[in-house]
Amino acid sequence: MATLDSVQSDIIRLLGEKIEGDLTLTADTDIVVDTGLDSVSVMDFVFELEDEFSITVPLDRISDVKTVGQLSAAIHGLILEDA
Amino acid sequence: MSIEEKAMAVQKAFGALKALGRDPTRLEFDEVISPTEAKLEGRRTILLGTNNYLGMTFDETCVSAAKAAIDEFGTGTTGSRIANGTYELHKSLERRVADFYGKKCAIVFSTGYSANLGAISSLAQSGDYLLIDADSHASIYDACKLSDAEVIRFRHNNPEDLAKKLARLQDKPGDKVVVTEGIYSMLGDTAPLAEIAAVKKEYGAYLMVDEAHSLGTLGEKGRGLCELEGVEADCDYIVGTFSKSIGTVGGFCVSDHEGVEILRSISRPYMFTASLPPAVIAAAKASFDQMEANPQLRELLWRNARTLYDGLETLGFELGPEVSPVVAIKLPGKEVAVRFWNALIEAGVYTNIAIPPSTPNALSLLRSSISAAHTREQIATALDVFAQVGAELNLIPASKADRRRLAEVQGAMRIVTGTGGAMVRQPISGDLDQAAPKTGGAKG
Numbered sequence: 153m154a155t156l157d158s159v160q161s162d163i164i165r166l167l168g169e170k171i172e173g174d175l176t177l178t179a180d181t182d183i184v185v186d187t188g189l190d191s192v193s194v195m196d197f198v199f200e201l202e203d204e205f206s207i208t209v210p211l212d213r214i215s216d217v218k219t220v221g222q223l224s225a226a227i228h229g230l231i232l233e234d235a
Numbered sequence: 236m237s238i239e240e241k242a243m244a245v246q247k248a249f250g251a252l253k254a255l256g257r258d259p260t261r262l263e264f265d266e267v268i269s270p271t272e273a274k275l276e277g278r279r280t281i282l283l284g285t286n287n288y289l290g291m292t293f294d295e296t297c298v299s300a301a302k303a304a305i306d307e308f309g310t311g312t313t314g315s316r317i318a319n320g321t322y323e324l325h326k327s328l329e330r331r332v333a334d335f336y337g338k339k340c341a342i343v344f345s346t347g348y349s350a351n352l353g354a355i356s357s358l359a360q361s362g363d364y365l366l367i368d369a370d371s372h373a374s375i376y377d378a379c380k381l382s383d384a385e386v387i388r389f390r391h392n393n394p395e396d397l398a399k400k401l402a403r404l405q406d407k408p409g410d411k412v413v414v415t416e417g418i419y420s421m422l423g424d425t426a427p428l429a430e431i432a433a434v435k436k437e438y439g440a441y442l443m444v445d446e447a448h449s450l451g452t453l454g455e456k457g458r459g460l461c462e463l464e465g466v467e468a469d470c471d472y473i474v475g476t477f478s479k480s481i482g483t484v485g486g487f488c489v490s491d492h493e494g495v496e497i498l499r500s501i502s503r504p505y506m507f508t509a510s511l512p513p514a515v516i517a518a519a520k521a522s523f524d525q526m527e528a529n530p531q532l533r534e535l536l537w538r539n540a541r542t543l544y545d546g547l548e549t550l551g552f553e554l555g556p557e558v559s560p561v562v563a564i565k566l567p568g569k570e571v572a573v574r575f576w577n578a579l580i581e582a583g584v585y586t587n588i589a590i591p592p593s594t595p596n597a598l599s600l601l602r603s604s605i606s607a608a609h610t611r612e613q614i615a616t617a618l619d620v621f622a623q624v625g626a627e628l629n630l631i632p633a634s635k636a637d638r639r640r641l642a643e644v645q646g647a648m649r650i651v652t653g654t655g656g657a658m659v660r661q662p663i664s665g666d667l668d669q670a671a672p673k674t675g676g677a678k679g
Contacts, residue, residue, distance in 0.1 A: 192592050195369070199390055208400050211379065211386040234403075 154205070154231050160224035166200055167220065179221030201227055207234055252569055252590075256577030259588055269293055270482075270608040275585060281613050283543075283603040284587040288452050288560050289525075289532045290608025291482025297521040301483075304517035311512040316499075324516040329487075331520050335527070336458055336473060338489040342498050343516075345508050347447050347476025348374040350486025352381060353504035354474050355414060355443065357497065359384035362409040366400060368392065368426070370419055370595045372445065381503070384412070391419075391595060394430040401438035411440035417449025417460035421594050421602065423559030425449070428460050432469040443472040451480025452560045457526055457533055480526065483518040485511045535607035536560055539614060543605050546618040551631035563589075564601040571628060572599040578624040584617050 154162075164177045171177075171187045181187065183194055198209050201223075207230045217223045236244070265274040270290035271282050291297055304324065312319055325343060333341035344350040355378035359365045363384040367375055370391040379386040390396040397413065404411055413435050415426045428444065435442040446459035454462030457480070461470045471492060477485035488495060498505055511519075526532070537558075544558045555563040566572045569590045576588040579601075587602040594600055605614075626636035 190592050190597055192595070192597055195388070196596070199369070199388075199396075208387055208403050211388065 153235060154228065156224060156228045159205070159228045159231065160220065162204060163201065163220060163224050163227065166204065167197065170197060177220055179219060179224070181220045182218055183220060183223060184218070205231055207231055252573050255570065255573045257580065259576070267292075271606055271610070271613055273585070275580065278583050280580070280583050280585050281609075281617050282585050283605070283609075283617055284585050285606075286448070286479040286604045287482060287606050287608070288448075288480045288536055288604065289482065289522075290606045291480065291522045291525065294482065294522065294525055296525055297482060297518045300517040300521035301514040304513040308513035310514070312510045314509055315506060316510045317506045319510070321510075322513065322516075324513055325510060328511070328516045328520055331523050332487050333489055335523055336489045337467070338473070339491045340493060340495050341487055341489045342495065342505065343511060344486040344488070344505055345511055346484060347474075347478055347486035348377075349504040349508060350474045350476065350488055351375055351445060352378045353498060353502035354472060354488040354495075355379065355412070356381035356504070357502040358441070358443070358472065358495070359410065359412045364404055364407075364409055364411045365414060366397060366411060366440070367414045368416065370416075370421070371414065372416065372420060372447070373593075375414055375416075375445065384409075392424065392427055394427055394434050397431060398434045398437070401434065401440055405438065411438065412443060413440050414443045414445070417444060417446040417453060418559060418561060419595075420448055420561060421589055421598075421600060422555035422563045423448075423561030424556050425453070425460055425559070428464040428466055428470075432464075432466040436469060441471040442469060443474065444470045446473055446475040448479060448561060450475045451526055452533065452536060455530075457530070477515070477519045477522070481519050481522040483515050483522065485515055485519055532607040536605065539605045539607065539609050542611070542614050543603065543618070546614070547621060549635070550618070550622050550625060551635045552621070552625065560605050562603045562605060564603075566599045566601060566630070569599050571630070572601060575601055575624060575628055575630065578628065579620060582620040582624060584620045 160179060167187065168177055170193070171189065175186065183189065184191060189197070198214065202209055205227060207227070209227070209230060213226050213230065214223065217226055265277065267273045268279070270287045270292050273280050273282055308322065308324065312322065316325065329341040329343055332343065333339065344353055351372070351374035355365065355375060359382050361383035365379055365382060365384045365386045366389055367379060367386065368391055369388045387400055389400055401411060413431065415428065415431055418425055432442060444459070444461055446461065449459035451457045453460050456462060458467070459473070459475070461467045461473060472488055472490045472495065474488045475486065477483050488498065540560050540562065541558050544554060544562050547562065547564060548554055553565040555561070566575060572588055572590055576586060579586055589600040589602050591597040591599070622631070622636035625631040626633045
């Protein structure tokens with residue numbers, strides 16, 4: 153079973169492949185403000201997470217997400233629900 | 236953050252782009268001359284961005300019907316159908332739309348936006364699921380916000396991704412409503428509707444198709460992508476608008492499910508806004524009549540669409556994936572899109588600019604919409620302007636913009652395009668130039 157830490161490190165790895173520059177991603181990184189990705193790109197990134205973790209991410213579960221840590225918690229919660 | 240601070244943030248985000256030229260949200264036409272021409276900043280301008288696919292806005296029959304309705308019923312209903320009652324006109328338009336689609340029920344709304352808002356938010360309720368294409372129009376996303384259903388996106392035009400998501404919901408109670416569009420408004424691409432309909436049947440879901448840009452443009456009778464793909468019986472709900480091919484304003488939802496009538500009692504965008512005024516209803520009804528009586532308009536539309544698409548492709552522009560009444564040029568960034576759009580206006584061609592975050596895949600687009608009412612000369616002139624401005628902005632090689640070469644290409648296209656529009660799947664017969672004037676009459 154995936155842990156919150158392992159989910160977060162997977163998200164950081166996948167997100168790192170999408171952004172340019174030397175930004176170090178942490179739980180506190182703001183996914184839009186700090187990475188330069190626009191909101192549409194972030195939503196498309198969610199598709200990658202759905203494939204990576206074999207889950208479906210309803211919009212309302214991520215509507216308030218701003219940071220990598222919050223996204224990791226939301227994804228981890230959905231993985232647990234599907235288990 | 237205060238309202239003023241929010242306004243400053245928006246100004247900061249878009250100020251640099253607006254500084255390059257006009258503000259697309261504040262463009263003013265001095266005069267509208269015909270479905271395809273207006274006066275803008277004192278110049279006669281070819282309209283290539285108005286979604287007036289069949290040129291119905293100046294159709295004499297529609298205009299006369301609207302005038303007569305004003306004389307008989309007045310200028311407006313002054314309120315909602317709940318409060319102020321339903322006119323016989325509303326009922327007759329609903330019967331006309333239902334008959335056109337061969338469906339049992341039709342409900343009309345005051346705009347296409349409110350049709351999506353009203354139908355989607357009311358049909359999928361708490362405990363249900365809305366599965367929407369990722370590239371859905373803003374009205375579909377807004378409808379999802381108004382609904383209490385759980386909202387799930389699937390990858391654009393990807394039936395496999397949809398199937399995967401429906402499979403994960405299989406053991407969960409609640410209705411699953413899949414929402415897709417006929418023609419997508421930004422790139423002009425069509426949905427793989429036969430595959431999507433097969434998926435919805437496999438998983439026992441409902442299917443709603445927004446035919447806003449495909450009503451009047453696709454299918455032998457103009458009923459849209461559902462008709463073209465032969466899946467009308469599988470499309471549970473069809474929504475659409477009167478503001479494009481029909482040439483006026485308003486929206487609708489049609490269905491064979493009689494339960495759709497609950498919208499009249501629970502749909503807030505139906506219940507709490509003013510109903511369509513008499514002139515609009517009369518024009519819409521006349522427009523359906525004209526559309527049915529003049530199928531050659533669709534042939535003209537597709538001939539024009541292919542001419543514009545092929546012409547732009549020959550010039551070296553990168554376009555949307557398929558020939559369509561919506562022809563989008565992909566550009567390398569927001570700034571160049573703004574410069575291109577402004578330069579075209581200065582040269583007498585009006586198009587639509589679309590930039591992120593309103594576009595799929597963060598694309599910067601210059602979007603044209605073609606009409607059956609465009610003349611060959613207007614399209615040739617527009618292509619000349621695209622060539623000149625495109626070369627000036629280094630978007631295409633100067634060699635491709637050579638006017639003599641373009642003229643040769645346009646001449647060749649006139650022969651090639653005579654074979655007809657593939658999307659209507661029927662050969663063109665007769666001289667189409669003789670078929671146009673009914674809807675292309677100039678105002679003055």
